[in-house]
Amino acid sequence: MAKFNVLRRPKTHEGGVGVKRDVKRELFLLAVANMVGEHTFYETAGERDNRFAQLVRSATVADPEWTARLLGWLRGSANMRSASIVGAAEFAHARTEPGMTRQVVNSVLQRADEPGEFLSYWLAMYGRVIPKPVKRGIGDAVCRLYDERALLKWDSEARGVRMGDVLNLTHPKPAEGWQGALFTHALDRRYGNVAEIPTGLPMVNAREELLAWPVERRRELFAADATPTLKRAGMTWESVAGWLQGPLTAEVWAALIPTMGYMALLRNLRNFDRAGVSDEVAATVARKLADPEQVARSRQLPMRFLSAFRAAPSLRWAWALEQALNASLATVPSLPGRTLVLVDRSGSMFYSTVSAKSDLTRADAAALFGTAIALRAAKADLVQFGTTASPVKLRAGESVLPVVRDRFDSLGGTDTIGALKQFYRRHDRVVIVTDEQHSGSTLPTSVVPGGVPVYTWNLAGYEFGHTEGRFTFGGLSDAAFGMVPLLEAGEREAWPF
Incomplete structure (x- = not known):
């Protein structure tokens, strides 16, 4: 009786008969479900992340063109942020031939905090030796993504790699004159050398003017139309909450809502109800949430709408969320038979x-x-x-x-x-x-x-x-x-x- 030369089928984690996938299929299925650094029922975060990194490296060596397409699609159509950033870093590390690395790195960096995210991962995994194609790919993204609003939103002392660090490590060339002033100011902020803000940065200057207001006078801004002032200073709802050092009332939300992004509106429906925003204001939010073009631009995962539906106390959001969900499921086909x-x-x-x-x-x-x-x-x-x-x-x-x-x-x-x-x-x-x-x-x-x-x-x-x-x-x-x-x-x- 054979002891070793027998067919052994792989087993699922539940002990059922399973199927071993090839590298591409295993990588694809893991990539589109992997939030990076998070446990699942059957795998620890470390096991899962290590498997993902190894699969990216293997796929890169075997078929770099396919892997490059996967990573670009993963960050774009699939909207998987962390997995695509890690994947691009592992692609760059595994790539020994010239070409493609710069384009892949640039393709996955779609938000202004992501160059710093990429570098944080690279420095932790591979140290301070950064290949030129990686630097250039990050630099391309920096010139595309860094502006005044991005600086005010994403550059903070809480981040391990700040915008100034990204600039120091990659040395991108500013696209325009104002961006040169922005880069200089970002470096000054990083190293505590801000003497004055360049005049070519009007939004940053407007923010500094608002920060100079005495705390006890700040709610006076909302006695009139505060929206233009908040917009000029690039004030998000989070920054206004910190600036006021107190609750956001219905009047404050009414001033913020016209300039809030889609995701910010979606996650604050409960807060709008708690503050008692008017039905008129709520109707403007609902129209934006239900607009198919806004849904497409926001690239929200469909589960976001279910989460918002569960969290919102009132029913005035329900129909807008249903319409938004249907728009986000645009590729679900109508199957015959x-x-x-x-x-x-x-x-x-x-x-x-x-x-x-x-x-x-x-x-x-x-x-x-x-x-x-x-x-x-x-x-x-x-x-x-x-x-x-x-x-x-x-x-x-x-x-x-x-x-x-x-x-x-x-x-x-x-x-x-x-x-x-x-x-x-x-x-x-x-x-x-x-x-x-x-x-x-x-x-x-x-x-x-x-x-x-x-x-x-x-x-x-x-x-x-x-x-x-x-x-x-x-x-x-x-x-x-x-x-x-x-x-x-x-x-x-x-x-x-």
């Missing part, structure tokens, strides 16, 4: 939130995506599963958010095979939204006839999966849902970039 949608509600899906800044779990994300797919399909059976499985009833024209809030349960283990055996009834396709960590003795997809498409939407990116010869997507946005109609039409391109 009959579709079975399985939503994983096992314990591992509830273990951790999708990020440290979120109160939503992967179970929430699975319910949201599964419900959206089912409501848009021509005819769908929506099922939640864990140790047991049960249907989730839907009515035509229902809103996604209340369904997700009210009709899903926590269901223990991960019997994917049992759910498929119970509910698959000659459907045209199956969609499973899960972390793939099932407990069965065979692959779940073996239950479904070979000619029926099975699409797994993976929300965790673990090493071993539950599908073989079928389709696996992943992530916390809708960025690849549009692949489903293409695959069914015979297009075999596996990547959404």
Whole structure:
């Protein structure tokens, strides 16, 4: 009897039969679900981050063009910030041939604090020797991103790598004269050498004028239209809260709202209600939240709207948030025929939130995506599963958010095979939204006839999966849902970039 020369199938973390993915597929699924530095049910943050870094390095050596496209897409369409920054740093470290590094680094730096984030990671991992292509890529991003508003918002003593440090380490050439003055001032701020603010920086000067107001007089600003003054000084709602050294009243919010960004509005709905902003002011917020163009520009992950819906005390935001969520799910297709949608509600899906800044779990994300797919399909059976499985009833024209809030349960283990055996009834396709960590003795997809498409939407990116010869997507946005109609039409391109 053979002791060593036997076939051993990999196992999921739950002990079920699994599938080992190739480097590209494993990297893709981990990248679109990896918030960096955060634990999941089956992996510590260190294990997960080390696996991600190694996969990026391996993919870079094997296919640098593919890896470069992945990282640019990851920061852009998928809106995964930390993973793309770490990925670009590991790409640069693994890249031994000339070319591409500068462009990759520049492509992932999309917000003015990110050059400092990139350098913080690089210095911690690889020290102060920074290759020229990395410096140039960061420099390109600095010239594109650094302006007065960015300096006032992102440069603070709380950051380990400040804007002045970025300038010192990368030596970018200013794009215009005002940017030269900005760079000089950023360096002066970093080293405590500010004697006076250059006249070419009107916003910074306006901020200094406001900071000079006596604290006891600062609320007088809101007796009239304060919006232009706040805008000239680049005052965010956070900076106004610190400046006033007290609560933000309805009058203060009314002055701030016209210049607030989309994300700032979304996260402050509860604060608007607590302060008692008027229905007229609330209506202007709701219109902006529901505007599809604003939603697209904001690049919010769909879960943000579920989080805001749960947090907002009043119902005056509900319809705007539903419209915004629908706009953020623009690539979820309307599937023809009959579709079975399985939503994983096992314990591992509830273990951790999708990020440290979120109160939503992967179970929430699975319910949201599964419900959206089912409501848009021509005819769908929506099922939640864990140790047991049960249907989730839907009515035509229902809103996604209340369904997700009210009709899903926590269901223990991960019997994917049992759910498929119970509910698959000659459907045209199956969609499973899960972390793939099932407990069965065979692959779940073996239950479904070979000619029926099975699409797994993976929300965790673990090493071993539950599908073989079928389709696996992943992530916390809708960025690849549009692949489903293409695959069914015979297009075999596996990547959404």
